[in-house]
Amino acid sequence: MSAGRSVNMRWPGLNAPIIRDKQLVKRVELPPDEERQDKLNAIRDAHKSYRALRVSPLERGWTGGKMGGRRVGPPEPYEGEPFENFESIILEHKYVDHMTGVMGRKRSISSLVITGNRNGVFGLGRAKANDSRTAVRKAKNKAGHNLRYFEPSEGLTVYHDFHSVVGNTHLIVRRMPEGAGLRCHRVLTSICQVIGIKDLHCKVARAVNPLHIAQAFILGLEMQQTPQELANKAGFYLVEQRKDRENFPQLLAVPEVPSENKIPPDYHSFLLGGKVEWIKPRKVPHYTRLESHQVSWGCWSNVHVVQAMIIMEVADRKALFRNNHIVLAQLIAEYGHHKSFLNKRRAEIGEEAFKKECLEIDRIVSRES
Numbered sequence: 550m551s552a553g554r555s556v557n558m559r560w561p562g563l564n565a566p567i568i569r570d571k572q573l574v575k576r577v578e579l580p581p582d583e584e585r586q587d588k589l590n591a592i593r594d595a596h597k598s599y600r601a602l603r604v605s606p607l608e609r610g611w612t613g614g615k616m617g618g619r620r621v622g623p624p625e626p627y628e629g630e631p632f633e634n635f636e637s638i639i640l641e642h643k644y645v646d647h648m649t650g651v652m653g654r655k656r657s658i659s660s661l662v663i664t665g666n667r668n669g670v671f672g673l674g675r676a677k678a679n680d681s682r683t684a685v686r687k688a689k690n691k692a693g694h695n696l697r698y699f700e701p702s703e704g705l706t707v708y709h710d711f712h713s714v715v716g717n718t719h720l721i722v723r724r725m726p727e728g729a730g731l732r733c734h735r736v737l738t739s740i741c742q743v744i745g746i747k748d749l750h751c752k753v754a755r756a757v758n759p760l761h762i763a764q765a766f767i768l769g770l771e772m773q774q775t776p777q778e779l780a781n782k783a784g785f786y787l788v789e790q791r792k793d794r795e796n797f798p799q800l801l802a803v804p805e806v807p808s809e810n811k812i813p814p815d816y817h818s819f820l821l822g823g824k825v826e827w828i829k830p831r832k833v834p835h836y837t838r839l840e841s842h843q844v845s846w847g848c849w850s851n852v853h854v855v856q857a858m859i860i861m862e863v864a865d866r867k868a869l870f871r872n873n874h875i876v877l878a879q880l881i882a883e884y885g886h887h888k889s890f891l892n893k894r895r896a897e898i899g900e901e902a903f904k905k906e907c908l909e910i911d912r913i914v915s916r917e918s
Contacts, residue, residue: 557582611735616642616660617759618739621685624664624693637664637689638739641759645677660684661760664692665743672696673763699744699770703727706748709779712821713769718761719754721826722769726793736762752826776802783819784808795877 557579561567565574610618616639623635641661646654657677662685665671674692678684702708706724713720722733725748731738733751736759741749753762780787780802787802818825836842880887895903 557585610639616681616685618735621662621689624689625686627690627693632664632666632693634666634668635664635693636667636743637662637692638743639685639688640736640739640763642681642685658684660688661763662688662692663740663743663763664689665745667743667745669698669700669745670696671699671740671744673767675760697767697771699773701744701746704745706746707770708773708775710817710820711769711772712824713765713772715761715765715768716758717756718758718765720762720765720769721752721754721821721824722766723750724748725750726791728793734762737766740766780804781806783814784810785813794881795874797878797881 559565559574559577559579561574561576567574608620610616612618619639621637621639623632623637626632639660639662641659643659644656645659646656648654657679658681659675659677660681661673661675663671663673672692672695674688674690674695676684676687676691678687702724705727707722708724710721710723713722725732727748729748729750731741731747731749733741733749734753734757737749737751737753740763741747751766774782776787781804784804784807786800786804789799789801790796791799877887884892891903894906898906
């Protein structure tokens, strides 16, 4: 074996395959090669300075080197039609075993992928293969063949709250105003990103299974009803009050056939099918009942004094914004959103003249002060 370093030899299993073209490769002495040693040194130096490839933070998954959460591009074209503006995200990537009678335990890789164009079109696919790359590619293409469409309400969120169940996984999804963001499980966050939903709150109860979470959420989206459909089903006017509009009532739909019942049903109970979200009470620390803890925070008489001082301080802070909610509600009723009389002045004299006028008023006020 030591002669192989100075003599150019073909060693099956070392520097050559054992079987080639269904024939066993034999040990053969090759013609001398003057550059052979330089090539071996180059290979050795390259392996010595090997470093793992750096992955961009935008290309990483949810955690470190795991595949979950990674973006894998659009599906492959189907019958000559490309998937333009589509993006695919891996939701689950794991090893699975299958016990057979002949081969025994066979291991394969299962991949769950969601794809979408961020404009309401999306699809879910799941596939298995012997290697990771093939499993992801097959799942991505399956997702492209199972497309669905959901139009987000106002282009941002769902139409209404809903409760969905698949297996032992329960989802309670709530509609959120603009700017609230996605406050939900990371699987649902990825699904909302490819669909185009930007504001949502969801609570996952009981089993946390990525496949069941995705299926339950898609089932809830398919069961969504427009405001007009909800008004016709309940037989009452559908009016919306939101905090960002200072709870100013906005009529969304009028029923075609009014209900004979004079008492409208509870909105959340009507949407969730009688289900109520259970909020776990916060556990009180055991040390709060100890006498030493109460003494450290002062006697009870002093506690009442401190509470009264805090209430007075909060009242003084709120005095600066007294009647603010009334003024905002009046502006919404008059203009449709938050405006003031200065908007009319800006429309009359133009943007540039309005800025000059505001600067002049600031100079006069600062001079008098």
